[in-house]
Amino acid sequence: MGWIVFTVNVILAGTIFAVALSAGVLVLLEIGRRIGVRQLTEEGETASKGLGAIEGAIFGLLGLILAFSFSGALTRFDARRHLVVEEANDIGHGMAAGRSAPSGRAATHGAISSVVTWTRGSRSIGRCRIWRR
Numbered sequence: 001m002g003w004i005v006f007t008v009n010v011i012l013a014g015t016i017f018a019v020a021l022s023a024g025v026l027v028l029l030e031i032g033r034r035i036g037v038r039q040l041t042e043e044g045e046t047a048s049k050g051l052g053a054i055e056g057a058i059f060g061l062l063g064l065i066l067a068f069s070f071s072g073a074l075t076r077f078d079a080r081r082h083l084v085v086e087e088a089n090d091i092g093h094g095m096a097a098g099r100s101a102p103s104g105r106a107a108t109h110g111a112i113s114s115v116v117t118w119t120r121g122s123r124s125i126g127r128c129r130i131w132r133r
Contacts, residue, residue, distance in 0.1 A: 039047045094112045
Protein backbone atom coordinates (compact mmCIF):
# COMPACT_ATOMS: atom_id res chain seq x y z
CA MET A 1 0.00 0.00 0.00
CA GLY A 2 1.43 3.37 -0.97
CA TRP A 3 1.29 6.65 0.82
CA ILE A 4 -1.13 9.33 -0.28
CA VAL A 5 0.63 12.67 -0.40
CA PHE A 6 -1.34 15.87 0.00
CA THR A 7 0.10 19.23 -0.85
CA VAL A 8 -1.27 21.96 1.39
CA ASN A 9 -0.77 25.68 1.15
CA VAL A 10 0.76 26.44 4.56
CA ILE A 11 -0.47 30.03 4.68
CA LEU A 12 -4.03 29.00 3.83
CA ALA A 13 -3.97 26.19 6.40
CA GLY A 14 -2.60 28.53 9.07
CA THR A 15 -5.20 31.16 8.30
CA ILE A 16 -8.02 28.63 8.48
CA PHE A 17 -6.66 27.29 11.77
CA ALA A 18 -6.38 30.81 13.26
CA VAL A 19 -9.91 31.74 12.19
CA ALA A 20 -11.35 28.47 13.55
CA LEU A 21 -9.46 28.89 16.82
CA SER A 22 -10.62 32.49 17.21
CA ALA A 23 -14.23 31.51 16.49
CA GLY A 24 -14.01 28.67 19.00
CA VAL A 25 -12.64 30.99 21.68
CA LEU A 26 -15.43 33.50 21.07
CA VAL A 27 -18.12 30.79 21.20
CA LEU A 28 -16.74 29.36 24.44
CA LEU A 29 -16.46 32.85 25.97
CA GLU A 30 -20.12 33.48 25.19
CA ILE A 31 -21.13 30.11 26.68
CA GLY A 32 -19.16 30.88 29.84
CA ARG A 33 -20.71 34.35 30.09
CA ARG A 34 -24.22 32.94 29.80
CA ILE A 35 -23.52 30.31 32.46
CA GLY A 36 -22.09 32.98 34.74
CA VAL A 37 -25.08 35.29 34.26
CA ARG A 38 -27.49 32.42 34.98
CA GLN A 39 -25.60 31.44 38.17
CA LEU A 40 -25.49 35.07 39.28
CA THR A 41 -29.26 35.45 38.88
CA GLU A 42 -29.96 32.15 40.66
CA GLU A 43 -27.52 32.42 43.58
CA GLY A 44 -26.89 36.15 43.85
CA GLU A 45 -23.58 37.51 45.14
CA THR A 46 -22.58 34.22 46.79
CA ALA A 47 -21.85 32.70 43.36
CA SER A 48 -18.70 34.81 42.91
CA LYS A 49 -17.22 34.32 46.41
CA GLY A 50 -13.87 32.57 46.47
CA LEU A 51 -13.04 33.22 42.84
CA GLY A 52 -10.39 35.82 43.68
CA ALA A 53 -7.95 33.16 44.89
CA ILE A 54 -8.51 31.07 41.78
CA GLU A 55 -8.00 34.09 39.52
CA GLY A 56 -4.83 34.99 41.39
CA ALA A 57 -3.47 31.46 40.99
CA ILE A 58 -4.26 31.41 37.27
CA PHE A 59 -2.60 34.79 36.69
CA GLY A 60 0.41 33.64 38.71
CA LEU A 61 0.78 30.52 36.55
CA LEU A 62 0.43 32.57 33.36
CA GLY A 63 3.12 34.93 34.64
CA LEU A 64 5.44 31.99 35.32
CA ILE A 65 4.84 30.54 31.86
CA LEU A 66 5.62 33.91 30.28
CA ALA A 67 8.77 34.37 32.40
CA PHE A 68 10.10 30.91 31.54
CA SER A 69 9.39 31.51 27.84
CA PHE A 70 11.44 34.71 27.83
CA SER A 71 14.18 33.06 29.88
CA GLY A 72 14.46 30.19 27.39
CA ALA A 73 14.55 32.57 24.44
CA LEU A 74 17.28 34.63 26.08
CA THR A 75 19.32 31.50 26.83
CA ARG A 76 19.09 30.34 23.20
CA PHE A 77 20.04 33.81 21.93
CA ASP A 78 23.09 33.97 24.21
CA ALA A 79 24.18 30.46 23.20
CA ARG A 80 23.87 31.35 19.52
CA ARG A 81 25.80 34.58 19.95
CA HIS A 82 28.52 32.71 21.86
CA LEU A 83 28.82 30.14 19.04
CA VAL A 84 29.16 32.86 16.40
CA VAL A 85 31.87 34.65 18.40
CA GLU A 86 33.67 31.34 18.99
CA GLU A 87 33.54 30.53 15.27
CA ALA A 88 34.92 33.97 14.38
CA ASN A 89 37.74 33.55 16.90
CA ASP A 90 38.60 30.10 15.52
CA ILE A 91 38.75 31.49 11.98
CA GLY A 92 41.00 34.33 13.17
CA HIS A 93 43.32 31.92 14.97
CA GLY A 94 43.49 29.73 11.87
CA MET A 95 44.36 32.74 9.73
CA ALA A 96 47.07 33.79 12.17
CA ALA A 97 48.52 30.27 12.21
CA GLY A 98 48.46 30.19 8.41
CA ARG A 99 50.32 33.50 8.22
CA SER A 100 53.03 32.26 10.58
CA ALA A 101 53.67 29.03 8.63
CA PRO A 102 56.22 29.81 5.93
CA SER A 103 55.59 26.86 3.64
CA GLY A 104 51.82 26.59 3.45
CA ARG A 105 50.79 30.24 3.65
CA ALA A 106 48.82 30.31 0.37
CA ALA A 107 47.31 26.86 0.86
CA THR A 108 46.21 27.63 4.41
CA HIS A 109 44.73 30.96 3.38
CA GLY A 110 42.85 29.32 0.50
CA ALA A 111 41.50 26.54 2.74
CA ILE A 112 40.34 28.94 5.44
CA SER A 113 38.74 31.31 2.95
CA SER A 114 36.83 28.37 1.43
CA VAL A 115 35.63 27.41 4.94
CA VAL A 116 34.53 30.99 5.57
CA THR A 117 32.71 31.04 2.23
CA TRP A 118 31.03 27.73 3.07
CA THR A 119 29.93 28.77 6.57
CA ARG A 120 28.81 32.22 5.49
CA GLY A 121 25.03 32.34 5.63
CA SER A 122 22.36 34.88 6.26
CA ARG A 123 23.16 35.05 9.96
CA SER A 124 22.64 38.20 11.94
CA ILE A 125 23.59 38.59 15.60
CA GLY A 126 23.51 42.07 17.04
CA ARG A 127 25.78 44.29 14.97
CA CYS A 128 27.64 41.39 13.33
CA ARG A 129 26.00 40.69 9.97
CA ILE A 130 27.24 38.10 7.53
CA TRP A 131 25.23 37.90 4.31
CA ARG A 132 25.12 35.18 1.68
CA ARG A 133 26.16 36.28 -1.80
